[in-house]
Amino acid sequence: MAPAVTLRSAVALxxxxxxxxxxxxxxxxxxxxxxxxxxxxxxxxxLHLLAGLLGLRSGxxxxxxxxxxSQRRALRPQVGLLGHRPMLYPxxxxxxxxxxxxxxxxRPPGEAVAALERVGLAGALAxxxxxxxxxxxxxxxxxxxxxxRRPALWLLDEPAAGLDEEGRALCDxxxxxxxxxxxxxxxxSHDPDGATRVADAVVRLAGGVVAAAxxxxxxxxxx
Amino acid sequence: MWRDxxxxxxxxxxxxxxxxxxxxxxxxxxxxxxxxxxxxLGPSLDALRHGAPGILWLAxxxxxxxxxxxxxxxxxxEGTRATVRLLGLDAAGVFLGKVLAxxxxxxxxxxxLELGLLxxxxxxxxxxxxxxxxxxxxxxxxxxVGTLYGALVAGTDVATTLLxxxxxxxxxxxxxxxxxxxxxxxxxxxxxxxxxxxxxxxVAYLAVGVVLxxxxxxxx
Numbered sequence: 001m002a003p004a005v006t007l008r009s010a011v012a013l014x015x016x017x018x019x020x021x022x023x024x025x026x027x028x029x030x031x032x033x034x035x036x037x038x039x040x041x042x043x044x045x046x047l048h049l050l051a052g053l054l055g056l057r058s059g060x061x062x063x064x065x066x067x068x069x070s071q072r073r074a075l076r077p078q079v080g081l082l083g084h085r086p087m088l089y090p091x092x093x094x095x096x097x098x099x100x101x102x103x104x105x106x107r108p109p110g111e112a113v114a115a116l117e118r119v120g121l122a123g124a125l126a127x128x129x130x131x132x133x134x135x136x137x138x139x140x141x142x143x144x145x146x147x148x149r150r151p152a153l154w155l156l157d158e159p160a161a162g163l164d165e166e167g168r169a170l171c172d173x174x175x176x177x178x179x180x181x182x183x184x185x186x187x188x189s190h191d192p193d194g195a196t197r198v199a200d201a202v203v204r205l206a207g208g209v210v211a212a213a214x215x216x217x218x219x220x221x222x223x
Numbered sequence: 224m225w226r227d228x229x230x231x232x233x234x235x236x237x238x239x240x241x242x243x244x245x246x247x248x249x250x251x252x253x254x255x256x257x258x259x260x261x262x263x264l265g266p267s268l269d270a271l272r273h274g275a276p277g278i279l280w281l282a283x284x285x286x287x288x289x290x291x292x293x294x295x296x297x298x299x300x301e302g303t304r305a306t307v308r309l310l311g312l313d314a315a316g317v318f319l320g321k322v323l324a325x326x327x328x329x330x331x332x333x334x335x336l337e338l339g340l341l342x343x344x345x346x347x348x349x350x351x352x353x354x355x356x357x358x359x360x361x362x363x364x365x366x367x368v369g370t371l372y373g374a375l376v377a378g379t380d381v382a383t384t385l386l387x388x389x390x391x392x393x394x395x396x397x398x399x400x401x402x403x404x405x406x407x408x409x410x411x412x413x414x415x416x417x418x419x420x421x422x423x424x425x426v427a428y429l430a431v432g433v434v435l436x437x438x439x440x441x442x443x
Contacts, residue, residue: 053305077311085302089234091241100234104227104310129241145306 004029004153004184005050009059010068012049019045021208022059027201032175032185034195037205043188044084046205047155050186052076064152064184077105080151082142082159090131094121094141097130098148105149115148116141119170135162143174154178156187160194172198224316231312231320235297236327244293245328250335253286257339268345275344276405280398282336284365287329287394288387291369294325295386298440299377314437318370322432325366333358350409357404357414360421364397367428374439397424 005027012020019042027033035043048054050063052072061068066075088097098112116126119140125133130141139162146154154175160168175185175198189195196202204212239245260278264270298304341348372389376382404417
């Protein structure tokens, strides 16, 4: 398998603070990587770097064949990010938000309906302003956006946060579906049990560097 | 670019229809400004008519800062900014779309303020209607400056207070040209050269915005 992500001695700053202080990382195409670590370890910064939202201060990085030093704008449309904050516009409904996003990426807005049904947000829930949705439902809306958009790289920042048991199972199923479909998934988590359920590889970040890594059969030992 | 502009404009107008910020906050603010200025000028009809053009444009300018602030706030949350950046929209298209949506709202506001001017300042409605070209060019200039500076301050902790500080000086030429043009129209002349001045300003602000909006919105 070709690597979807390659980082070498990657340093990224948040202001003047080196949130990533020399990360080496390889993620194979079509695999699921779980990134563990305490608060402030650099997990969210790593996702933003991989999304092309944050620049490299030093080191090298390639994501989906794009150089993080010079091709971040070309990379972004291939990436889907589920962050902590609600996506897009709280005044618009989930259906309208997804339709706007799909039109923006030149896809039929009608595909939003199937994606919302897939995450359990069909019917009335899809048509109320998304700010009226609960945190878990907004999370599902973010997942629906990824389902509809089908990016080559899924970046999920603590995707299970705010989700109930059913929602976490749905999230796991979507991650597995995405990987089976050839997408690469990088997800962060505080919960080793949850993360290792779907991961092919696990790394633990601490202080902005990879402190430990587990691959294949050894993944289940992390938990 | 134009496709993205239409998409963003439609989205911003839809959000305005939902949130009604223009109807419930910006328009009342503009009318309140007109009333306060009228009170400040006193009961003299001559003083009111003489001050009407400047007061119209000052009220429009102040209210436009509120509308610009709201337009910028739509895109300002972290999640929205990240998601929109990942959509790969054309930055110039986003700028033009936001300007168009804001200009439409400001044009509605201008019409309402002009009605207020008829009622409170007893100006000639027929003459005031001739100032429409001034309003059309001016709202584009106001919207372009507001959108550009809105992107500049977006994401800062002081966006609400910083935006007026940046926008108002940049809009002073619009205020002057609008006031002179409207005064000329109300005095029996035509919008003439002031409409041309405002048109040039609108084009210049749009051109600067098209070039700078991308780097401002996404410094990386």
